[in-house]
Amino acid sequence: MKAQSFKLFIAIGVGIGSLCMALAVSPGRATEVAAVSETMAHQLAPKSEHRYASRWATRIINAYRYGEKADEDLSERMFDQYLDLLDGNRLYFTATDIADLERYRPHLHESLKSADLEPAFDIFNRYVKRVNERTSHALELLDRGFDFTIDEEYRFDRTELPWAASEEELEEVWRQRVKNDWLLLKLTDQEDEEIAETLRERYTNLDRRISEFNSEDVFQFFMNAYTRSIEPHSAYLSPRSVDNFEISMRLSLDGIGAMLQRETEYTTVMEVVPGGPADLDGRLQAGDRIVAVAQGDEDFVDVIGWRLDDVVSLIRGERETVVRLEVLPAETGLSGPSQVIDIVRDEVKLEEQAASSEIIEVPEGDEVRRIGVINLPVFYVDFQGRARNEPNYRSSTRDTRHLINELREQDIDGLVIDLRGNGGGALIEATTLTGLFIDEGPVVQVRDFRGRINLERDREPGMAWDGPLAVLVDRRSASASEIFAAAIQDYGRGVVIGETTFGKGTVQNLIDLDQYSNSDDTRLGQIKLTMAQFYRVNGGSTQRMGVIPDILLPTAGDPEETGESALENALPWGEIEATEFDQVAHLESLVELARQRHEQRLESDEELQDLLAEIRDFEAEIDRHSVTLLESARRAEMEEEEERRSERYASVEESATDGGEDVLSDAAGNEDSEDEASRDLYLIETARILSDLIALDGDQHRMAHRGDESLSAGELP
Incomplete structure (x- = not known):
C-alpha cells in the first residue's frame, strides 16, 4: 500500500504533530459550479518568498532532522513523490510526458537548495493542462x-x-472510468439524464478546482514532495495552511469527528475520532469513501475528484446542524452499493474522549469471573491545570486511577486496558499511566537528532492495580499507546493482545520559518520536522515494527501493508542499549497455554467463525484492483454482498438478544452496554483470554490480595 497523499483532521482537537501533507482548509463552502476552463489564465510561477523559504527550509531540515543524512538518491525520490502527489493513480500523464520530464529527476534536490523552483512549476503547469484535456474528453x-x-x-x-x-x-482508460462512474449511479436506480448531469458537474468541478491552484499551493506540493522523500511525518505548511489550521483548532471541537485523506479521486475516511458525533453514531467507518455531501435536506453535491480541503469545508459546519454523507462502505469497495449516513454536527466533548469503564462477566465452570475494562481513546492532560497545580485537573492517568478504584470496589478479578484506535497524545501521560501498574522505574527512552538519550521514568512508588492485566491494541494504536503497551510487555506486567500496532516511534517538532523572514510583511510558513525517536526500555524501537502482541487476534490485511511500515521512506527500526529495569514476571508458558485455548475457540465458537468469514471477505475486497462493467454481474455482486451483510446483522441481533450466550457486560450507566459488548468480539475474546490466564495461574485469591509482594517467575501479574 502506498503512503497516502493528503491527511486532514475534521474538528478533532489534536496537536499539529498529527497533521501531514495537509492542504489549506478553505474557510468558505464552495458549492458553485463553474464552466470548464479551456486554458489556464496564466502559467503559475514561483514568488520571491518561495525562493527565500526554500533556502531556509532546506538548511533547517538538513541540520535538525533525525536519522541518517545520506541523500544520494534524494532527487530521484523527490521526482517520484512529486508525481505521486499530482497523479498518483496515473490518470493524466502519459509515458511520453514522463520521458520528457525525466530531465529534472537527477537535479531536483540541488535545484531546491539553490532556490531554483522552475522545474516544480513546469511539471505542475503541464499537469493542469493534462487535467483539462482529460476532463474535456470525459x-x-x-x-x-x-x-x-x-x-x-x-x-x-x-x-x-x-x-x-x-x-x-x-x-481508453478514461472511457472505462466514465463508464464505471455512470454504472455506479445507475445501480442506485438513477435515470440516465440525472446521471449525465451529475457526472457533467463532477468533471467540470474537477477541472475548475485544479485550475484554481495558485503558486503557494504548488510550492507546498513541491516542499512536501521533498519532506516526504526524507520521512513521512515531516511536512511543510504554507502561511495559508498555518492560518487555516489555527482556525480549525480554535473550532476543532465542532464537527463530525473524522480524519480524512485523499485516495486517488476519492475522499476516504482514515479514522473516526473517539467521542465525536460520527463515532457515537456508529455507521461511518474507517475505509469508507465519501462520494457526495448534502446539508440537511438539500440536494447532494458530488465530491469525487474534489480537493480535500473543499470536501472538508462542506462537511464542517455549525453545531446541531445535519450533514448527510453518501459513502461507498469499506467492505463493498468501489463496486457499491452506496449508503447515506446523516450525522448531527456537535462538540467532541472531553467527557466522551475520556477514559470509561465497564465490567465483562466470563463464566468459568460454576463461577463467573469479573473482568474490568477501561477504554482509553487518547492520552490527554490539562496542561494549564497541571502547570498551576490545580487539585482536580483532568488527565488520562488521573481518570484511569479513579476508574480502577471504582472497579476494585466491584470486585473485579482482572483488568483490560483497551487502547484500540488510540493514536497517542501527551508523552507524559504514557509515562504516568504506566506508573499505575509498575512500582517505579524507566518507561521509555527518547533519542534526539544529536544522539542524546533522555530517560522518562515513573517516580511514584506503588501501583493502582497490581492484579492480572491485559492491554488490547490494534493497528491504529500508535505513539503513546505503543510506549505504554511496550513497557507493560517488557516488564512482564501484563499481556498484550490484539494486532500489531501502527509502529510510529518518532517525535515531531514545529519550526516557524517566519522568524527567518527578512520582512515583517513576508511570511514563509512552518516546518513539521521529525527530530527524535522512541526506544523501549529493552533497547528496541517501536518504529516500523510496532508492538507485537503476545496473543494475536484475527484481523484483516497484512501488517506490513498498513501502518508505519507501509509508508514510503519511513525511518528504519533501530536499537540502543537497554536501560536497567526490574522485570516483574516471565509469562511465556502461561501465554502459550492461553493461546491454545484461544485457537480452540476460533475453531468452535460460531460468532468467531462468522468474524473469520467476514475478515476473509474483506481481504478479498481490499486485494481487488478492478471491477466488472457488466451491469448484470455488478448487480449480482451487490445482491450477494447485501445478503451476506443481512445474515451477519441477523446473527449479531440474535447474539445480542441472547446476551452474548456466555459473556455479559455490566457497564455502569450504559443501558445498551450488553448489546454493545456482545457485538465487540475482540473485547469479549480479550476478556476470555485474561480469564484463561487467571485460571491457568491457579491461585487467583493470592494474586488479588498479594499487596506489594513481588512475583516469582511463572506467576501472572
Whole structure:
C-alpha cells in the first residue's frame, strides 16, 4: 500500500504533530459550479518568498532532522513523490510526458537548495493542462452513452501500473472510468439524464478546482514532495495552511469527528475520532469513501475528484446542524452499493474522549469471573491545570486511577486496558499511566537528532492495580499507546493482545520559518520536522515494527501493508542499549497455554467463525484492483454482498438478544452496554483470554490480595 497523499483532521482537537501533507482548509463552502476552463489564465510561477523559504527550509531540515543524512538518491525520490502527489493513480500523464520530464529527476534536490523552483512549476503547469484535456474528453463521452451488456473490466487502482504508453491508451482508460462512474449511479436506480448531469458537474468541478491552484499551493506540493522523500511525518505548511489550521483548532471541537485523506479521486475516511458525533453514531467507518455531501435536506453535491480541503469545508459546519454523507462502505469497495449516513454536527466533548469503564462477566465452570475494562481513546492532560497545580485537573492517568478504584470496589478479578484506535497524545501521560501498574522505574527512552538519550521514568512508588492485566491494541494504536503497551510487555506486567500496532516511534517538532523572514510583511510558513525517536526500555524501537502482541487476534490485511511500515521512506527500526529495569514476571508458558485455548475457540465458537468469514471477505475486497462493467454481474455482486451483510446483522441481533450466550457486560450507566459488548468480539475474546490466564495461574485469591509482594517467575501479574 502506498503512503497516502493528503491527511486532514475534521474538528478533532489534536496537536499539529498529527497533521501531514495537509492542504489549506478553505474557510468558505464552495458549492458553485463553474464552466470548464479551456486554458489556464496564466502559467503559475514561483514568488520571491518561495525562493527565500526554500533556502531556509532546506538548511533547517538538513541540520535538525533525525536519522541518517545520506541523500544520494534524494532527487530521484523527490521526482517520484512529486508525481505521486499530482497523479498518483496515473490518470493524466502519459509515458511520453514522463520521458520528457525525466530531465529534472537527477537535479531536483540541488535545484531546491539553490532556490531554483522552475522545474516544480513546469511539471505542475503541464499537469493542469493534462487535467483539462482529460476532463474535456470525459465530458464528450457523456454524450455517447454506454453499453452495459459488454463484459469488460475497469482497473480502478492504477498506482502500480506503467504510465499509459499513448494518448489513445489513456483515452481508453478514461472511457472505462466514465463508464464505471455512470454504472455506479445507475445501480442506485438513477435515470440516465440525472446521471449525465451529475457526472457533467463532477468533471467540470474537477477541472475548475485544479485550475484554481495558485503558486503557494504548488510550492507546498513541491516542499512536501521533498519532506516526504526524507520521512513521512515531516511536512511543510504554507502561511495559508498555518492560518487555516489555527482556525480549525480554535473550532476543532465542532464537527463530525473524522480524519480524512485523499485516495486517488476519492475522499476516504482514515479514522473516526473517539467521542465525536460520527463515532457515537456508529455507521461511518474507517475505509469508507465519501462520494457526495448534502446539508440537511438539500440536494447532494458530488465530491469525487474534489480537493480535500473543499470536501472538508462542506462537511464542517455549525453545531446541531445535519450533514448527510453518501459513502461507498469499506467492505463493498468501489463496486457499491452506496449508503447515506446523516450525522448531527456537535462538540467532541472531553467527557466522551475520556477514559470509561465497564465490567465483562466470563463464566468459568460454576463461577463467573469479573473482568474490568477501561477504554482509553487518547492520552490527554490539562496542561494549564497541571502547570498551576490545580487539585482536580483532568488527565488520562488521573481518570484511569479513579476508574480502577471504582472497579476494585466491584470486585473485579482482572483488568483490560483497551487502547484500540488510540493514536497517542501527551508523552507524559504514557509515562504516568504506566506508573499505575509498575512500582517505579524507566518507561521509555527518547533519542534526539544529536544522539542524546533522555530517560522518562515513573517516580511514584506503588501501583493502582497490581492484579492480572491485559492491554488490547490494534493497528491504529500508535505513539503513546505503543510506549505504554511496550513497557507493560517488557516488564512482564501484563499481556498484550490484539494486532500489531501502527509502529510510529518518532517525535515531531514545529519550526516557524517566519522568524527567518527578512520582512515583517513576508511570511514563509512552518516546518513539521521529525527530530527524535522512541526506544523501549529493552533497547528496541517501536518504529516500523510496532508492538507485537503476545496473543494475536484475527484481523484483516497484512501488517506490513498498513501502518508505519507501509509508508514510503519511513525511518528504519533501530536499537540502543537497554536501560536497567526490574522485570516483574516471565509469562511465556502461561501465554502459550492461553493461546491454545484461544485457537480452540476460533475453531468452535460460531460468532468467531462468522468474524473469520467476514475478515476473509474483506481481504478479498481490499486485494481487488478492478471491477466488472457488466451491469448484470455488478448487480449480482451487490445482491450477494447485501445478503451476506443481512445474515451477519441477523446473527449479531440474535447474539445480542441472547446476551452474548456466555459473556455479559455490566457497564455502569450504559443501558445498551450488553448489546454493545456482545457485538465487540475482540473485547469479549480479550476478556476470555485474561480469564484463561487467571485460571491457568491457579491461585487467583493470592494474586488479588498479594499487596506489594513481588512475583516469582511463572506467576501472572
